[in-house]
Amino acid sequence: MYLFTHRKDLRITDLRAFDYIIRNHKDPGLHLLILDPALTTKERLTAHSGRSFLTHAAQLIAQYADAGQTLHLLYGQPADITAALLGAYPAIDEVIVHADYTPYARQRDEQLQQATRHAGRKWLPLADAPLADLEEFHTFARRSEPYKVFTPFHRMWSTYMQQHYAPAGRTTVRDLHTVGSLDSGVAARFALPPAIAAALAEGAERAAAGAAPEAQGELSRFVRERLSAYGERRDDYAAAGTSGLARFLNAGAISAREAYESAQGSYGADTWIRQLAWRDFYLYQAMFHENFFRYEHLVDQSPLSDRHFEAWATAQTGVPIIDAAMTQLLQTGELPNRLRMVTAMFLTKNLLCPFTLGEQHFRLHLSDYDNTLNRGGWLWSSSLGYDAAPYFRIMNPVTQSQTHNPSGDYIRRWLPELAHQSDRDIHLPEPHAIVDVKASRARAIEVYKTILA
Ligand SMILES: Cc1cc2nc3c(=O)[nH]c(=O)nc-3n(C[C@H](O)[C@H](O)[C@H](O)COP(=O)(O)OP(=O)(O)OC[C@H]3O[C@@H](n4cnc5c(N)ncnc54)[C@H](O)[C@@H]3O)c2cc1C
Incomplete structure (x- = not known):
């Protein structure tokens, strides 16, 4: 018998673990989705990324049910849940997951591995993402x-x-044999708290209402x-x-x-x-x-400050394309790649804010938030990290807006108070803009030259 836990793999087709299981296990397995307290805080569950996660989780549960299979849902520390299951099911000989390399995931998986080995079972993280x-x-x-x-x-x-290249696998959950009922002691100990169950039920409603189109x-x-x-x-x-x-x-x-x-x-x-x-x-x-997730500790960011962060985050900079983009992000959780670069450069360069503040803001608001890709994007935009935009090549938000959306329709959509402006004027900073775009650019080049020296 095996134990398989879903993490960033909320689907039922083409999972490397399923290909492995069909080749190596004739026996049934427990399939699990853990709602981890660290990843399901109230702040996260109400954010676009948390809502998106719950909608996908609800869809996964429905897909298992449609396939006549069972996915068990538990709430708690992954290592505690795994240890409890290994205690309750002596027949489990292998714990299978897909590997993950964020700092949190590494720490969590270290504990899972220890719990698995301590129980004398095999730990198998497979590459999938x-x-x-x-x-x-x-x-x-x-x-x-x-x-x-x-x-x-x-x-x-x-x-x-x-x-x-190893092509997508053909195994689906329909081909496997999942265990239908769960040990009642474990099920009771790690039952979903009412608030989490309610948030998941809302995710199911969103999915049923078509809020999350089928991937x-x-x-x-x-x-x-x-x-x-x-x-x-x-x-x-x-x-x-x-x-x-x-x-x-x-x-x-x-x-x-x-x-x-x-x-x-x-x-x-x-x-x-x-x-x-x-x-x-x-x-x-x-x-x-190893420094990818701790780059901020390698450079002296003391010339930077959070002075303008709130204005940026709340779309109050007075630079129309920046405020329009931040409004789209706040209202919808969406932000096109070009505008991620433009707003991130504006925050870190023109406004001289540490990139980690913007990174955290995107974490809470992007519906496609991903720890690794978000960090990569912020390191690139702030000219830090290994392969980054040169510090002296700073995107000018006004010319970016004029080049990529000359009519200014995007700004009109998100900032209706500017809708009356002409196509020419709509891109220009407002009189109350918190910085002068040119002067702040020149200052940023000087500051980053020192930071990166
Ligand atoms: C500051 C900043 C923060 C970002 N944060 C995230 C994030 O949290 N989550 C996230 O998924 N992406 C992030 N990105 C990368 C990129 O902006 C998004 O992947 C892209 O906008 C998603 O839209 P799409 O699916 O329509 O992409 P498409 O243009 O259709 O590209 C297809 C896929 O390729 C990958 N991809 C595209 N652009 C990039 C890129 N620049 N770097 C890495 N992978 C890329 C994504 O998986 C994307 O879904 C960030 C970029 C920046 C500059």
Whole structure:
């Protein structure tokens, strides 16, 4: 018997663990989803990312039920739950999960591994989230040091993908044999508290109401309707020219392999697949560079301050494209990539705020929040990290707005109070803008030159 716990893999097709289980276990298994107190705080559950997680969790429960299988839901510390299950089920010989490399996940999995080994069972973390098997890729690349820069990484990654890509698996949960009932002592000890059960029920209602469109349907629609123009339209943020798949990929509602295979061979696929390679690049950094998640401790950020943070976060800077973008984020949890870069550069450079404040704000508000990709984006935008925007190349929010949405319609949509402005004037900072864009840019270059010296 085995124990499998879902984490960032909230789907029932193409899981590396399912392929492993079908090959190695004729016996039944317990399939589990743990609502971890650390990840289900009230603040998180009411944020866009938490709501998105619960909607995907509710969909997963429904998918198991449709397939005639059982997913058990428990609330508590993952290591305590695992230890209790291993105690209640002497027949479990293996604990299977998909590997995760964020600081929290590493610590959690260390405890899980200890609990599993302590009980004399086998601990098996399998690679699933990245498109390439990054451990294998690292060996294939024969590097003495892990890659720090995207371009050479991408070159080698493309070769690896051509030669060693392991396609999506065919096993679904329907092919497995899940255990239907759970030991009553464990079920009672780790039952969902009423507030969490209620939040999950709301997630189920959102899913039933179509708030979370079905991941596979979204993927096929993107490939059919928008992929061919992706290269030209990805920065046209008013028109939503990108796939919008990040929230599904990050919750694991679709696998990166399913996304890649659907796009492969279509016109425009290369540009889009390059973005999937950026995703792998940041996952690779999280795996191989121990400083990726502690970069802020390596540089002296004392010349920076939180003085303007509130104005930025609450869309009160007086720079229209920044305030429009921050309004979209607050109201919807969405923010196109170009505007993530523009607002992040504005916060860290023109407003001289530490990147960690913006990173935390995105954590609470992005519905596709992902710890690793968010950190990668903030390190890039603030010119810190290994492969980052040069500190002297600071995006000007006004020219970015004029270039990527000349009509200013995006600003009109999110800041209706500016709707009367002409197409020419709408991009310009308002008289009460909290900084002068040019002067603050010049100051930022001086400050970052010192920080990075
Ligand atoms: C400051 C900042 C913060 C960010 N925070 C997050 C985050 O929390 N979660 C998140 O998923 N992405 C984050 N990104 C990366 C990127 O903005 C989003 O992945 C993208 O906007 C998602 O939209 P999409 O699914 O339509 O992407 P598409 O353009 O359709 O791209 C397809 C997929 O490729 C990957 N991808 C695309 N762009 C990037 C990128 N620049 N870096 C890494 N992977 C990429 C994503 O998985 C994405 O879903 C951040 C970028 C910046 C600059």
